[in-house]
Amino acid sequence: MSFTIIVFLLMWLFQILFLEKFYTHSKIRDVDDAATRILNSFEIDSSAEFSRKMAEIASENDLCIEVVDRYGRSLYTKEFSVDCLIHGKENSIYFYQKKITDNYNKPIWLKVPNPHNNYSMVLFGCALGDTENPSGYLFINTALVPVGSTVTIIKRQLLFITFILIVFAFIISLFVSKRIARPIDRITSAAENLAKGDFNTKFDGKGYLEVKQLAEALTYAEKELSRVDTMQRDLIANVSHDLRTPLTMLKAYAEMIRDLSGDNPVKRNEHLEIIINETDRLSLMVNDILDLSKLESGRQKLEPSEFEISSKLSEIIGRFKGISEKMGYSIHFIPDEKCIVFCDVVKIEQVIYNLINNAINYTGADKQVFIRQINSPDGVVIEVEDTGDGIESEKIKLIFDKYYRSENHKREVVGTGLGLSIVKAVLKLHGYDYGVRSVLGKGSVFWFRISSNNVKNIHNREKNVDKNCQ
Numbered sequence: 208m209s210f211t212i213i214v215f216l217l218m219w220l221f222q223i224l225f226l227e228k229f230y231t232h233s234k235i236r237d238v239d240d241a242a243t244r245i246l247n248s249f250e251i252d253s254s255a256e257f258s259r260k261m262a263e264i265a266s267e268n269d270l271c272i273e274v275v276d277r278y279g280r281s282l283y284t285k286e287f288s289v290d291c292l293i294h295g296k297e298n299s300i301y302f303y304q305k306k307i308t309d310n311y312n313k314p315i316w317l318k319v320p321n322p323h324n325n326y327s328m329v330l331f332g333c334a335l336g337d338t339e340n341p342s343g344y345l346f347i348n349t350a351l352v353p354v355g356s357t358v359t360i361i362k363r364q365l366l367f368i369t370f371i372l373i374v375f376a377f378i379i380s381l382f383v384s385k386r387i388a389r390p391i392d393r394i395t396s397a398a399e400n401l402a403k404g405d406f407n408t409k410f411d412g413k414g415y416l417e418v419k420q421l422a423e424a425l426t427y428a429e430k431e432l433s434r435v436d437t438m439q440r441d442l443i444a445n446v447s448h449d450l451r452t453p454l455t456m457l458k459a460y461a462e463m464i465r466d467l468s469g470d471n472p473v474k475r476n477e478h479l480e481i482i483i484n485e486t487d488r489l490s491l492m493v494n495d496i497l498d499l500s501k502l503e504s505g506r507q508k509l510e511p512s513e514f515e516i517s518s519k520l521s522e523i524i525g526r527f528k529g530i531s532e533k534m535g536y537s538i539h540f541i542p543d544e545k546c547i548v549f550c551d552v553v554k555i556e557q558v559i560y561n562l563i564n565n566a567i568n569y570t571g572a573d574k575q576v577f578i579r580q581i582n583s584p585d586g587v588v589i590e591v592e593d594t595g596d597g598i599e600s601e602k603i604k605l606i607f608d609k610y611y612r613s614e615n616h617k618r619e620v621v622g623t624g625l626g627l628s629i630v631k632a633v634l635k636l637h638g639y640d641y642g643v644r645s646v647l648g649k650g651s652v653f654w655f656r657i658s659s660n661n662v663k664n665i666h667n668r669e670k671n672v673d674k675n676c677q
């Protein structure tokens with residue numbers, strides 16, 4: 208509406224207040240142009256061509272034109288209006304010719320009232336040829352049409368236009384608010400619901416593309432928030448379950464030692480062993496949570512150093528010797544040529560450890576685990592294979608998520624649901640590729656690749672030569 212009012216004011220200003228000035232100014236300009244054209248093509252013997260041109264100029268601009276010789280005899284005449292000043296009265300030519308002479312033969316501009324009505328007329332006169340000794344004179348006369356009545360008509364039209372524009376502006380505002388503001392209002396109240404924790408809110412993005420995009424972005428945010436929310440619930444469920452169980456056991460065995468087995472060294476040691484194992488389980492969980500939160504907060508920086516990967520793998524596998532001997536697991540290591548890599552040794556150790564730990568936890572009844580080092584042009588690939596049940600393809604996406612644990616995991620499988628999230632966080636921090644190949648009922652292969660730009664030369668002690676392991 209403000210826009211309409213501004214348009215209206217501008218139109219009022221130009222069409223009504225300045226109309227007369229504009230009109231007079233443009234009429235004078237027309238006369239001036241006509242005079243210039245006539246002066247340019249003036250010939251003393253009025254030729255047919257000159258006459259034709261004069262007629263054209265006169266009719267184009269509603270002008271009366273008179274060209275006379277120095278004695279005032281008419282050479283060319285064109286009377287366009289009945290009210291003409293030059294042709295209207297006898298001797299008028301002599302009257303105006305004298306005015307030019309009195310003005311030292313310089314052009315004259317006169318605004319004279321029309322003798323037949325009260326409106327003005329413009330009269331222009333100038334000497335032709337040399338101003339000292341002119342060969343003739345040119346007179347141009349035109350009437351200034353009264354604009355007063357036109358102004359009244361325009362005023363009325365403007366009132367109509369303003370009214371129509373205001374109605375239009377009102378309709379357009381309604382339409383725009385309906386198309387833009389309403390969907391935004393709807394989305395805002397939906398977002399408020401989402402903020403209150405309703406993850407089933409629908410974001411309706413009817414209307415403009417931008418509104419649709421906003422609705423899509425919010426729907427995506429809602430999905431992500433609901434995922435995080437579910438994961439957090441799972442975390443609380445998992446962590447509280449996993450913490451409660453060892454705590455209950457710690458309490459139970461401590462009470463048993465106090466009340467029953469305190470004096471029986473064999474029983475007491477057995478119970479103490481259980482207490483120690485449960486404490487380990489607890490500290491493992493707490494450490495995992497701390498590690499992951501440090502990694503994910505972005506505060507954890509890499510501290511790369513050079514180390515030889517085959518020996519590192521053997522060393523980590525060695526740590527599982529106790530459990531593999533006790534529980535009957537066979538861990539097979541298939542190394543490649545020795546190779547120096549450059550990465551954060553502590554963190555990569557943790558990745559390898561977590562993968563082997565999972566393979567032991569989830570391998571099949573044959574209790575076989577295979578660890579391979581494969582040197583390739585793209586880098587050094589580490590594979591950890593088990594012969595377990597495998598992982599369904601739709602679950603593969605989830606297992607690297609925090610606190611994801613398959614529903615059917617057993618209590619004896621020590622785990623926090625954080626092992627693979629730590630693996631993912633460390634490998635992402637290094638920028639290494641990783642993944643899983645799994646066949647249901649046959650087992651899974653977890654792998655990652657230390658990228659080639661982090662692989663140094665192979666160190667071959669036997670031959671004492673340095674050779675690139677790629």
Ligand code: ADP
Pocket residue numbers: 565566568569570593595596597598606607611612613616621622623624625626627628651
């Ligand atoms: P967890 O402590 O439960 O092992 P992880 O993050 O290490 O936590 O693993 C997440 C889930 O991925 C596990 O609960 C299990 O369902 C699945 N998983 C991990 N490794 C294997 C494997 N080698 N074979 C089959 N399933 C696996």
